[in-house]
Amino acid sequence: MAHVLRDSRWVLLGSAVILSLSLGIRHGFGLFLSPMSAQFGWGREVFSFAIAIQNLVWGFAQPFAGALADRYGAGKVVGVGGVFYVLGLVCMSFSDSASTMMMSAGVLIGIGLSGTSFSVLLGVVARALPAEKRSTGMGLASAAGSFGQFAMLPGSLGLIQGIGWENALLVLALFASLIIPLVAMLKDAPTERKPGDQSIVQALRAASSHPDFWLLTFGFFVCGFQVVFIGVHLPAYLMDKGLTAQTGTTVLALIGLFNILGTYTAGWLGGRMSKPKLLTALYLMRAAVIVAFVAIPVSNVTAYLFGMAMGFLWLSTVPLTNGVVASVFGVRNLSMLGGLVYLFHQVGAFLGGWVGGAAYDMTGSYDLVWKTAVVLSLIAAAVNWAVREAPISQLSTSAT
Numbered sequence: 001m002a003h004v005l006r007d008s009r010w011v012l013l014g015s016a017v018i019l020s021l022s023l024g025i026r027h028g029f030g031l032f033l034s035p036m037s038a039q040f041g042w043g044r045e046v047f048s049f050a051i052a053i054q055n056l057v058w059g060f061a062q063p064f065a066g067a068l069a070d071r072y073g074a075g076k077v078v079g080v081g082g083v084f085y086v087l088g089l090v091c092m093s094f095s096d097s098a099s100t101m102m103m104s105a106g107v108l109i110g111i112g113l114s115g116t117s118f119s120v121l122l123g124v125v126a127r128a129l130p131a132e133k134r135s136t137g138m139g140l141a142s143a144a145g146s147f148g149q150f151a152m153l154p155g156s157l158g159l160i161q162g163i164g165w166e167n168a169l170l171v172l173a174l175f176a177s178l179i180i181p182l183v184a185m186l187k188d189a190p191t192e193r194k195p196g197d198q199s200i201v202q203a204l205r206a207a208s209s210h211p212d213f214w215l216l217t218f219g220f221f222v223c224g225f226q227v228v229f230i231g232v233h234l235p236a237y238l239m240d241k242g243l244t245a246q247t248g249t250t251v252l253a254l255i256g257l258f259n260i261l262g263t264y265t266a267g268w269l270g271g272r273m274s275k276p277k278l279l280t281a282l283y284l285m286r287a288a289v290i291v292a293f294v295a296i297p298v299s300n301v302t303a304y305l306f307g308m309a310m311g312f313l314w315l316s317t318v319p320l321t322n323g324v325v326a327s328v329f330g331v332r333n334l335s336m337l338g339g340l341v342y343l344f345h346q347v348g349a350f351l352g353g354w355v356g357g358a359a360y361d362m363t364g365s366y367d368l369v370w371k372t373a374v375v376l377s378l379i380a381a382a383v384n385w386a387v388r389e390a391p392i393s394q395l396s397t398s399a400t
Helices: 002-026 029-040 044-072 074-093 098-116 118-128 131-177 179-185 200-208 211-240 245-270 275-295 300-313 317-329 334-363 367-385 392-399
Strands: none
Touching (some): 002 118, 002 179, 044 098, 044 118, 044 211, 074 179, 131 179, 131 317, 200 334, 211 275, 211 317, 211 334, 245 317, 275 367, 334 367
C-alpha cells in the first residue's frame, strides 16, 4: 500500500509539473497579440483567429489523444504532444503572415496541447488515486496549471520587452521541451481490459445516450468561450481603457495565482458536495463578476480585483466537470470521454477567441462580447443544475 501511495504522489507531481509548463506557456499568448499585430500591420482578428484555430484543433484532437492514452498509456501521448508543442513555438517565432500563424500557433500548438493538457493528464491522476482522493487530486493537478500561469506570465512579458517577441517564443520552446523527459514520472501503463469492461464504442454510445452528458458539455462550452476571450483580449481591453501592458500582465498573473486556490477548493468541495450544484454556483458567480467589472469604470484597482475574483473561478470547472464524468461513466475511458467533453470547451474557446477580435474590428468595442459572456454564464448555470451525478447503471435503472 505504501508503495502504491508513493507511486501515486510521483504521478501527481509529474502531471502537475507538465500542466504547469503546458498551460503556463499557453496562457501567455495574449501578450503577443499587440506586438505581433503592430509589427505586421494585422488587425486583431488575424492573431485572434490563429488562437481560435489552436483551440479548435486542440478540441478536435483531444478525444483521439485521450483514447490513445486510455489504450496505450499516457506517456507516449504526452511525449508526442510535447514535441508538437516545441515545434509549434519555434515555427510561431518565424511567423510573418496569417497562414504561417495558422499553421504554427494554430495547428501545431493545438495538437501539442491536446497531448499535454487536462484530459490526458487528469485521466492519469484519476487512475492513480483511489476514488475518495480523486476529486482532490484532480483539483491539485489543475491548480498546478494555474501556478504555471502565475509564474510564467511576468517572465513572458519580460522576455518580450527585453529580447523581442521572436526570441521570447524560442525561450518558451526551451521550457516546453522539459515536458518530454518529465513523461518518465507518469507511470501510466495501459489499463488491462477485464471481462465486462466497456469498449470505446460502447462508452461513446453510453455517454451520448444520456442527456446529462450533453448538458455538462454545454456548460464546458461556455467555460471555454469565457476563459479564452478573457485570456486573449483582456490585456488589449485594458490598454484601450488607458492602462498599461504591465497592468494586463499583472491581471492575468493574478488570475493564475487565485486560480490555484480556486481549483484546489473546487476539487476539495467536489469530494464532499454535489459537483453539478457547485458548477451552477460557479457560473452564477462568473456572471456577477463580469457584470460588476464592465459596469464600474476601469482602473488598476478594479482590474486587479477582477483578476482575483475571476481567477478563483477560472479553471475551477475542470476538476468538477471531469469529476462528474468519472462519477457517472467510470475511469476506464475517462481520458477519451473527458476529451470529448473538452472538445466542446474548445469549440467555445474558438468562438471566444475569434469573435472577440472580430467584434472589436467591426465595432471598435468588446461590449457585445462581454454581454454574450454573461448570458451564456446564466444558461450554463441552469443546465448544470439539471445534471444528475450518479453511476450510469443507476441512471439507467431510474430511467426504466
